[in-house]
Amino acid sequence: MLIVKAGGGRDLNWDGLAADLLEARTREQVVVIHGGNAVRDDLAVRLNIPVKRVISPSGVSSVYTDKEALDVFMMAYPGLASTEIVARLRRAGLDAVGLSGVDGGLWRAKAKREIPVREGDKTKLLRGNLTGRVDSVDVRLLGILLEAGYLPVVCAPALDEEGMIVNADNDIAAAVTAVSLGALAMVFLFEAPGFLAEPNDPGSRVAEIPAAEIEARLSEARGGMTKKLIAVSRALAGGVRRIYFGDGRTAHPLRDALAGRGTTFR
Amino acid sequence: MLIVKAGGGRDLNWDGLAADLLEARTREQVVVIHGGNAVRDDLAVRLNIPVKRVISPSGVSSVYTDKEALDVFMMAYPGLASTEIVARLRRAGLDAVGLSGVDGGLWRAKAKREIPVREGDKTKLLRGNLTGRVDSVDVRLLGILLEAGYLPVVCAPALDEEGMIVNADNDIAAAVTAVSLGALAMVFLFEAPGFLAEPNDPGSRVAEIPAAEIEARLSEARGGMTKKLIAVSRALAGGVRRIYFGDGRTAHPLRDALAGRGTTFR
Numbered sequence: 001m002l003i004v005k006a007g008g009g010r011d012l013n014w015d016g017l018a019a020d021l022l023e024a025r026t027r028e029q030v031v032v033i034h035g036g037n038a039v040r041d042d043l044a045v046r047l048n049i050p051v052k053r054v055i056s057p058s059g060v061s062s063v064y065t066d067k068e069a070l071d072v073f074m075m076a077y078p079g080l081a082s083t084e085i086v087a088r089l090r091r092a093g094l095d096a097v098g099l100s101g102v103d104g105g106l107w108r109a110k111a112k113r114e115i116p117v118r119e120g121d122k123t124k125l126l127r128g129n130l131t132g133r134v135d136s137v138d139v140r141l142l143g144i145l146l147e148a149g150y151l152p153v154v155c156a157p158a159l160d161e162e163g164m165i166v167n168a169d170n171d172i173a174a175a176v177t178a179v180s181l182g183a184l185a186m187v188f189l190f191e192a193p194g195f196l197a198e199p200n201d202p203g204s205r206v207a208e209i210p211a212a213e214i215e216a217r218l219s220e221a222r223g224g225m226t227k228k229l230i231a232v233s234r235a236l237a238g239g240v241r242r243i244y245f246g247d248g249r250t251a252h253p254l255r256d257a258l259a260g261r262g263t264t265f266r
Numbered sequence: 267m268l269i270v271k272a273g274g275g276r277d278l279n280w281d282g283l284a285a286d287l288l289e290a291r292t293r294e295q296v297v298v299i300h301g302g303n304a305v306r307d308d309l310a311v312r313l314n315i316p317v318k319r320v321i322s323p324s325g326v327s328s329v330y331t332d333k334e335a336l337d338v339f340m341m342a343y344p345g346l347a348s349t350e351i352v353a354r355l356r357r358a359g360l361d362a363v364g365l366s367g368v369d370g371g372l373w374r375a376k377a378k379r380e381i382p383v384r385e386g387d388k389t390k391l392l393r394g395n396l397t398g399r400v401d402s403v404d405v406r407l408l409g410i411l412l413e414a415g416y417l418p419v420v421c422a423p424a425l426d427e428e429g430m431i432v433n434a435d436n437d438i439a440a441a442v443t444a445v446s447l448g449a450l451a452m453v454f455l456f457e458a459p460g461f462l463a464e465p466n467d468p469g470s471r472v473a474e475i476p477a478a479e480i481e482a483r484l485s486e487a488r489g490g491m492t493k494k495l496i497a498v499s500r501a502l503a504g505g506v507r508r509i510y511f512g513d514g515r516t517a518h519p520l521r522d523a524l525a526g527r528g529t530t531f532r
């Protein structure tokens with residue numbers, strides 16, 4: 001089984017990805033997990049609800065989610081992004097079914113109602129955060145859909161321990177999903193040629209990263225890349241054998257990534 | 267099998283409905299179909315995209331859907347409305363799965379790209395309309411979910427003949443779904459005590475309407491009620507035996523409707 005995590009950037013080549021998915025599905029079962037950041041950010045601007053980014057004491061950037069931001073998230077991810085992606089994949093001949101982590105209780109997250117954030121030299125505790133980290137997956141619904149020949153297309157939000165809707169990181173959720181399904185391969189597609197030793201230099205792509213090197217590479221990572229590396233660590237530790245980063249903007253993003261044209265983890 | 271169509275009004279009592287659904291599911295399989303008008307109208311105001319209502323030459327009110335309006339529709343229906351309804355039903359103990367008509371190719375609509383509209387005394391042809399009328403249902407996905415014990419929770423949009431996303435009336439879609447699934451009973455819940463002989467007089471509820479009288483009642487109907495009566499006609503003609511209108515705002519909306527406290531069609 002193959003898990004494909006496709007980023008939510010504007011330039012992801014979904015038509016190329018659809019063609020690659022048709023090919024991949026002749027070999028194995030596939031689950032697609034997708035983002036929706038570009039749609040979310042556009043909508044937040046139009047609604048005049050700025051996306052509130054915060055920095056954790058360890059330097060990881062994330063989004064603070066109050067009720068207003070969660071509403072925007074739901075409009076963007078399971079609303080606009082998922083519906084358009086599912087329709088597009090269906091037109092390409094894939095029998096796609098869109099799900100959020102809420103459906104069938106798929107993604108269960110540990111709520112982080114209070115988060116420590118760095119403000120200048122100080123650390124502050126921010127309350128009322130509607131975010132969680134997906135730590136378990138009810139794979140029953142995915143199993144039924146895969147068995148019936150459907151292509152599940154999944155995105156956040158998730159449900160927390162009390163059944164409340166929470167924003168959740170799609171990369172971590174993808175890793176936990178891959179481990180829960182016993183998938184042997186994972187691909188992360190985004191708007192860069194792979195893992196970059198110098199975040200702003202597209203020429204600094206690292207072709208291979210052994211598992212033992214991931215920790216050291218964390219210091220080179222910026223923004224969303226940090227969470228992707230954490231997701232890779234978790235997936236490798238959980239038994240996923242082959243993980244690939246790839247450029248989602250090429251003519252054949254999935255095929256290229258699987259051929260090692262991005263970054264390969266072992 | 268029972269099909270419950272719950273309107274998209276602000277005052278629908280979803281917690282009461284959830285309790286009734288738990289009870290109903292001990293007797294038979296249930297599919298929920300829901301609207302999202304209140305969420306859609308709010309969002310349209312916030313985005314400064316007025317909902318464009320048009321009147322057909324025969325006097326039926328509907329919404330003209332350009333790309334901008336379709337985006338708002340997707341944000342509101344499968345986005346915010348569906349995700350919150352599914353989470354709420356799950357908290358009540360129902361194993362709900364949200365689907366739009368796009369998922370699994372569930373709702374296939376006949377596109378109405380051009381619609382005749384009445385403007386004063388004249389009839390004009392409006393182009394670029396992204397609306398369709400659901401005329402066939404691929405029940406395979408619903409069957410699989412019902413068989414596995416899930417509660418499907420469905421809303422528009424649908425896909426047209428070319429696989430493009432189109433807005434679609436949920437009442438008509440509910441009727442076609444009921445017929446396709448061979449459901450014997452249907453309930454429409456909304457923000458009124460039932461079918462009203464005088465649309466503005468809540469005291470004018472009609473307790474029973476025989477099938478032969480529906481055509482005559484169409485002249486009394488206003489706004490969304492017209493489409494509900496058309497949906498009832500179609501469902502009865504397709505073999506649905508018992509159809510109920512009921513007040514979605516009571517403590518037990520579904521139980522009350524099934525007990526004939528709204529309007530019963532035979």
